[in-house]
Amino acid sequence: MDDQVEIPMHFLCPISLQLMRDPVIVSTGITYDREHIEKWLFSCKNNTCPVTKQVLSDPDLTPNHTLRRLIQGWCTLNASRGIERIPTPKPPADKTQIVKLLKDAEQFPDMQLKCLRRLKSIISEGERNRSCLESAGAVQFLVSIIKSNDHSISQEVSDSSSSGFTKASGEALSILYELKISDGCLKNIMNNDCGAFVESLIQVLKHGNYQSRAYATMLLKNAFEVANPFQLMSVTPEFFAEIVRVLRDQISQQASKAALKLLVELCLWGRNRIKAVEGGAVMLLIELLLEVSEKRTCELKLILLDQLCGCAEGRAELLKHGAGLAVVSKKILRVSQVASDRAVRILSSISKFSATTRVLQEMLQVGVVAKLCLVLQVDGSFKTKERTREILRLHSRVWKNSSCIPFHLLSSYPSS
Numbered sequence: 453m454d455d456q457v458e459i460p461m462h463f464l465c466p467i468s469l470q471l472m473r474d475p476v477i478v479s480t481g482i483t484y485d486r487e488h489i490e491k492w493l494f495s496c497k498n499n500t501c502p503v504t505k506q507v508l509s510d511p512d513l514t515p516n517h518t519l520r521r522l523i524q525g526w527c528t529l530n531a532s533r534g535i536e537r538i539p540t541p542k543p544p545a546d547k548t549q550i551v552k553l554l555k556d557a558e559q560f561p562d563m564q565l566k567c568l569r570r571l572k573s574i575i576s577e578g579e580r581n582r583s584c585l586e587s588a589g590a591v592q593f594l595v596s597i598i599k600s601n602d603h604s605i606s607q608e609v610s611d612s613s614s615s616g617f618t619k620a621s622g623e624a625l626s627i628l629y630e631l632k633i634s635d636g637c638l639k640n641i642m643n644n645d646c647g648a649f650v651e652s653l654i655q656v657l658k659h660g661n662y663q664s665r666a667y668a669t670m671l672l673k674n675a676f677e678v679a680n681p682f683q684l685m686s687v688t689p690e691f692f693a694e695i696v697r698v699l700r701d702q703i704s705q706q707a708s709k710a711a712l713k714l715l716v717e718l719c720l721w722g723r724n725r726i727k728a729v730e731g732g733a734v735m736l737l738i739e740l741l742l743e744v745s746e747k748r749t750c751e752l753k754l755i756l757l758d759q760l761c762g763c764a765e766g767r768a769e770l771l772k773h774g775a776g777l778a779v780v781s782k783k784i785l786r787v788s789q790v791a792s793d794r795a796v797r798i799l800s801s802i803s804k805f806s807a808t809t810r811v812l813q814e815m816l817q818v819g820v821v822a823k824l825c826l827v828l829q830v831d832g833s834f835k836t837k838e839r840t841r842e843i844l845r846l847h848s849r850v851w852k853n854s855s856c857i858p859f860h861l862l863s864s865y866p867s868s
Contacts, residue, residue, distance in 0.1 A: 474541035476513035490579035657694040666707035692731035712752040734769035754794035825861040
């Protein structure tokens with residue numbers, strides 16, 4: 453669009469200040485562009501009018517046909533100046549038609565792929581359609597396909613029939629993720645059929661391609677965010693092994709971050725920490741911390757490693773790795789305050805519960821003690837400094853007079 457063309461103010465969406473393509477009226481009487489107000493209401497989960505701040509008691513959106521015709525007429529008049537005519541928008545999805553589409557696909561399995569492609573198209577047409585699909589039962593339909601087809605994912609594709617099953621399962625996974633299921637719907641799945649649903653996704657993690665495994669990981673992350681304590685504590689060692697494998701394979705940045713968040717959520721529970729350690733999480737986290745990564749990803753790795761060092765098995769694995777102590781120390785004062793706090797917590801766990809003579813000497817030699825002295829010299833959180841002083845006081849007899857600590861940092865060493 454030509455930057456010199458002045459657009460009438462009443463043609464602009466109040467949220468985005470962009471030309472409205474599909475103007476709709478909310479119950480407060482304000483007109484918005486459908487795409488932007490649906491994103492505000494459904495994706496961002498707001499229930500107020502952005503302009504008036506009033507609660508929208510009725511979520512229905514009424515098309516403003518008069519304004520749409522005016523905008524289209526203005527676009528036509530300004531076509532010579534580079535303004536493209538806005539096409540007439542498609543109507544929102546019809547729930548009755550979606551229910552019929554799902555029933556046909558359930559009765560005639562050979563129609564599954566056609567149905568899935570139609571569902572994908574409906575999702576792409578607007579945020580409101582996502583809510584309509586959920587209320588029409590599309591989520592249960594997609595879950596049933598994934599559960600019924602998980603056994604075929606590990607089989608070699610040798611004919612058109614097995615290929616169709618595998619493709620249907622992959623399509624259902626992607627649609628289920630793109631649908632952005634509501635927390636209420638996810639809770640229903642977890643409460644009514646948690647075991648079968650999770651087991652189906654584990655099979656995808658074991659045998660699916662990279663894309664399917666990424667979708668499965670992100671769905672599991674969303675599902676366990678609304679799970680109850682019993683479901684969180686009942687996760688199997690196999691589950692942890694597969695999530696760790698997603699991290700190891702580095703399928704995508706999005707999948708890796710989802711896997712880290714999922715493990716952090718699960719490892720709030722003590723018994724799960726041992727399962728994660730046995731699944732190889734500690735060794736892998738150290739290897740991943742050796743690499744340069746985005747700030748939030750690095751923080752998540754240290755948060756998870758801190759949780760795992762809350763158990764003896766986790767601390768033993770960290771000390772078994774030749775670079776364990778060094779890489780944790782290196783992240784202090786280099787990433788963020790959150791990362792520094794977590795790294796100091798990890799070192800605190802080691803110094804309190806696993807401080808053998810060999811470990812204390814290693815902490816000196818790889819620069820851990822020098823870094824802790826440096827923490828006391830720079831600005832930081834009060835709790836982190838207190839924890840650092842506690843570590844240094846605890847082992848002052850071994851460390852205080854060591855030549856491994858630079859002379860300019862000795863003045864920071866706390867008195868015992």
